[in-house]
Amino acid sequence: xxxxxxxxxxxxxxxxxxxxxxxxxxxxxxxxxxxxxxxxxxxxxxxxxxxxxxxxxxxxxxxxxxxxxxxxxxxxxxxxxxxxxxxxxxxxxxxxxxxxxxxxxxxxxxxxxxxxxxxxxxxxxxxxxxxxxxxxxxxxxxxxxxxxxxxxxxxxxxxxxxxxxxxxxxxxxxxxxxxxxxxxxxxxxxxxxxxxxxxxxxxx
Numbered sequence: 001x002x003x004x005x006x007x008x009x010x011x012x013x014x015x016x017x018x019x020x021x022x023x024x025x026x027x028x029x030x031x032x033x034x035x036x037x038x039x040x041x042x043x044x045x046x047x048x049x050x051x052x053x054x055x056x057x058x059x060x061x062x063x064x065x066x067x068x069x070x071x072x073x074x075x076x077x078x079x080x081x082x083x084x085x086x087x088x089x090x091x092x093x094x095x096x097x098x099x100x101x102x103x104x105x106x107x108x109x110x111x112x113x114x115x116x117x118x119x120x121x122x123x124x125x126x127x128x129x130x131x132x133x134x135x136x137x138x139x140x141x142x143x144x145x146x147x148x149x150x151x152x153x154x155x156x157x158x159x160x161x162x163x164x165x166x167x168x169x170x171x172x173x174x175x176x177x178x179x180x181x182x183x184x185x186x187x188x189x190x191x192x193x194x195x196x197x198x199x200x201x202x203x204x
Contacts, residue, residue, distance in 0.1 A: 018085050018086070018087055019085060019086050019087070020087045020088070020089055021086070021087070021088050021089070021111045021188065022088075022089050022091065022109055022110045022111055023088050023089065023090050023091070023110065023111060023112060023113065023114065023184065023187065023188075024090075024091050024092075024093055024106060024107060024110050024112075024113035024114070024137075025037055025076070025090055025091065025092040025093065025113070025114045025116065026092075026093045026095075026103075026113050026114065026115050026116070026128040026131075026132075026139075027093075027095060027114075027115050027116035027117060027118075027124070027125050027128055028095050028116075028117075028118070028121065028124025028125050028127075028128070029095035029124065030095065030118075031095065031116045031117065031118045031124065031125070031144060032116050032118070032144040032174035032175075033076065033092040033093065033095065033116055033174075034047060034076050034092055035174040035175055036092070036114070036116065036142075036144075036172075036174040036180050036183075037076040037077070037078040037090050037092045038076070038078065039174060039175055039176060039177050039180050040078065040080045040090070040177050040180040040181055040184065041078025041079055041080055041090065042078075042079060042080055042081060043078060043079050045076055045077060045078040046075075046076065046077040046078070047076050075091050075092055075093060075094065075102065075106060076090070076091070076092030077089070077090065077091055077092070078090040078092075080181065080184065082181075082184065082185060082188065086188075088184055088188070090184075091106050091110075093106055093128075095124075100127075103131065107135065107137060110137060111138070111188070111191045111195075112137060112138035112139055112140075112187050112188070112190065112191035112194075113128075113132050113137055113138070113139040113187075114139065114140060114142050114183055114184070114187055115128045115129055115132065115139050115140070115141045115142065116141075116142050116144050116174065117141050117142065117143050117144065117157065117161075118143075118144055118146060118149065119143060119149050119150060119151075119152050119157065120146065120148075120149045120150075122157070122160055122161065125141070125161070126161070129141070129161055129163070133164065138187070138190055138191035138194040138195070139167070139187070140167060140168040140169065140170060140183070140186060140187050140190055141157060141158075141161065141163065141167065141168070141169045141170070142169075142170050142171075142172045142174075142183045143157055143169065143170070143171050143172065144172060144173070144174045145171055145172065145173055154169035154170065154171065155169075157169050168186055168187075168190050170182070170183055170186055
């Protein structure tokens with residue numbers, strides 16, 4: 001009996017089912033996480049944003065992002081198909097310290113993470129870098145190249161963040177779909193190499 005014969009009438013079995021991988025998009029407050037998820041998502045992204053208020057000025061430093069009027073309070077969600085049979089589910093994390101309790105739940109089962117960085121306030125992505133390094137979650141740093149920011153090379157950013165050897169640093173424009181997709185492809189490749197290396201170590 002074939003597999004199709006064992007299925008209910010009218011049902012077709014996909015011999016090559018889609019693989020869906022979970023990716024986090026993290027970084028500091030106002031660095032472009034919501035923008036990146038929205039620019040690459042092939043579905044209308046889910047956003048949990050609230051307007052910034054005067055009350056929040058005491059806990060959210062908006063000095064470097066004075067144009068920002070809203071903030072993510074839970075997560076952003078989007079989906080992108082990298083190639084046939086491979087889709088990524090994107091979870092954008094909140095950037096403020098007071099929402100960090102959500103990170104543990106969001107990172108459960110994640111293949112890897114994109115840490116967005118703004119070179120005007122590079123220190124804002126240190127907590128995210130530390131978080132993923134401590135939990136051995138593969139990640140790369142994507143420098144969101146704002147028009148008014150000074151240009152730095154990937155090697156300079158890597159040294160400034162004291163990244164572990166082999167952690168990729170890529171330059172991107174979070175508003176551009178192709179640029180964002182390239183970041184995600186680089187992350188999947190990097191995470192794949194790391195997971196393969198760990199598997200070989202465990203059986204070696």
